Amino acid sequence: REKYSHVVLLKEIGATESEDYRNYFRMSEGTFDKLLRMGERFLIRKDTNMRESLPVNERLAVTLRYLATGRNFEDLTCLAVMSPATISVAVVETCKVLIYILQEYMKFPTTPGEWVNTVSDFGHLHQFWNTVGAIDGKHIAIKKPAKSGSLYYNYKRFFIVLLAVVNATKEFIMVDAGMNGRISDGGVLYYSKFGELLEQRALNLPKPTPLLNTAENFPYVFVADEAFALDVNLIKPYSWKFLNEAEHEFNNRLSRARVVVENTFGILAFKFGVFQKPISLESQKAKTITMACCYLHNFLAKESNQVYFYPNEKSTDENDLANLQSTLNRNSTSDAKKIRDKYCEYYNNEGKSQYLPLAAAGNTSNI
Numbered sequence: 359r360e361k362y363s364h365v366v367l368l369k370e371i372g373a374t375e376s377e378d379y380r381n382y383f384r385m386s387e388g389t390f391d392k393l394l395r396m397g398e399r400f401l402i403r404k405d406t407n408m409r410e411s412l413p414v415n416e417r418l419a420v421t422l423r424y425l426a427t428g429r430n431f432e433d434l435t436c437l438a439v440m441s442p443a444t445i446s447v448a449v450v451e452t453c454k455v456l457i458y459i460l461q462e463y464m465k466f467p468t469t470p471g472e473w474v475n476t477v478s479d480f481g482h483l484h485q486f487w488n489t490v491g492a493i494d495g496k497h498i499a500i501k502k503p504a505k506s507g508s509l510y511y512n513y514k515r516f517f518i519v520l521l522a523v524v525n526a527t528k529e530f531i532m533v534d535a536g537m538n539g540r541i542s543d544g545g546v547l548y549y550s551k552f553g554e555l556l557e558q559r560a561l562n563l564p565k566p567t568p569l570l571n572t573a574e575n576f577p578y579v580f581v582a583d584e585a586f587a588l589d590v591n592l593i594k595p596y597s598w599k600f601l602n603e604a605e606h607e608f609n610n611r612l613s614r615a616r617v618v619v620e621n622t623f624g625i626l627a628f629k630f631g632v633f634q635k636p637i638s639l640e641s642q643k644a645k646t647i648t649m650a651c652c653y654l655h656n657f658l659a660k661e662s663n664q665v666y667f668y669p670n671e672k673s674t675d676e677n678d679l680a681n682l683q684s685t686l687n688r689n690s691t692s693d694a695k696k697i698r699d700k701y702c703e704y705y706n707n708e709g710k711s712q713y714l715p716l717a718a719a720g721n722t723s724n725i
Contacts, residue, residue: 383422384629384654389662393456394418400455412440412448420445421452425651428632450643453650460653463660466532470564473578479526486581486615487569487709491523491531493582493592494619495546496679498535499636500644517680518641520648521550523580528622528667529659533652536645547586556580556591563591571708577697581616585681588694593701607710608702626655627679629666 379387394415401414420434424445431442431449440448467473473490480489497517523532534550547553555561566575580592588594595609627633630651637644658666 382426383419384426385422385658385662385666389658390418390422392661393657396459397452397455400459401452412444417448417452421449421456424449425453425630425632425647425654428630428634428637430638446639450639450646453646456650457646457653460657463656464530464533464653467562469562473562474564476525476531477578480615483526484615484618486611488567488576488578489526489581489615490563490578491525491580492616492619493521493523493547493580493586494616494623495519495521495585496623496681498633498644498648498679500641501636501638516636518644518648519546520652520679521546521552522619522622522652523552524619524622526618527659528618528625529656530622530652533649535648535652536641556589559591561591569704569709571711572704574700576700576704579697579701581612583616588691588698590691590694590697592694593698596698596702604702604706608705611705622655623679625667626651629655629658633679 379385379390383390385393397418398414401417403412420440423429424431424434431445434440434445435442465472467476467490476490477488481487496519498520500516500518518535519537521534521537522530525531532552534552537546537549548557552561563578566577568574569576577591582592582594584594584597586592586594593612595612596605598609601609632647632651637647639647
């Protein structure tokens with residue numbers, strides 16, 4: 359069995375260059391070993407009279423290879439002596455374990471103090487102050503679920519929706535995957551638990567505080583694009599039609615802060631090839647795969663930063679995840695509009711001097 363399995367392949371890769379390990383598993387050998395130690399006791403399966411259980415390192419290896427390449431389970435049989443059905447079960451089970459053991463790498467803020475921890479980075483890295491996160495959503499292509507009709511159908515394919523909030527350093531602080539792709543793009547946020555808490559003012563955000571060079575209080579906000587509805591705690595750009603000069607300047611400023619979430623999705627899609635074609639699993643299993651990749655993204659960003667955020671790879675602005683479309687069906691409140699106008703006025707006056715050109719601030723829009 360071991361002659362052709364990942365067990366031997368792991369030894370061969372480990373005996374050569376670290377670059378080979380990174381290309382094969384999207385992580386260094388040391389990071390793989392740490393992940394294995396963290397999950398080992400949850401991955402062990404008992405042997406039966408009928409068959410020998412898969413070694414835990416082989417179970418993890420084939421899962422990471424699937425996530426890294428998106429190759430179908432039949433193709434992976436040449437890399438591991440398992441049937442496609444066995445690989446399919448092992449991958450989903452292992453992804454559930456990864457989500458469980460990596461919980462500490464994606465902690466959702468629950469107190470004002472925890473939210474404030476994200477604010478300084480957004481200010482210094484992206485020049486948009488009082489920002490607690492950047493929001494975006496993507497469509498993840500899947501095979502047609504059985505007996506689903508048109509429930510997951512959108513844009514001539516079938517999708518689940520991945521909604522995420524990221525911090526200023528390209529790490530997820532919240533992910534919600536699995537909503538069916540038929541939900542209107544404008545309604546995605548408010549069908550999620552996060553959107554419900556946002557709408558009910560139940561996120562426990564810090565109280566409004568003044569920005570630099572002003573005594574006026576500004577609420578803490580999430581930044582988003584046109585796919586989301588304006589809210590007192592969520593700022594989106596002005597419509598690009600009929601902009602005045604101040605609104606145009608504000609939109610550019612906002613785009614600089616918001617691009618971090620686009621880049622995060624770009625890195626995710628590039629590192630995990632499973633997203634580069636429809637996931638050939640039912641929707642609930644596709645959700646598990648998607649969530650595991652998001653947790654692994656955060657784990658690798660913290661544990662293997664120089665390897666994961668590799669400087670010589672292609673731009674992460676382009677990815678294979680379909681965008682949400684602009685929302686036109688949800689009216690913004692007058693209070694939300696006033697807050698955006700207030701931020702616009704600030705960044706065209708007192709806050710304008712805080713803006714640094716991209717070259718001076720350091721290129722934070724690409725890896």
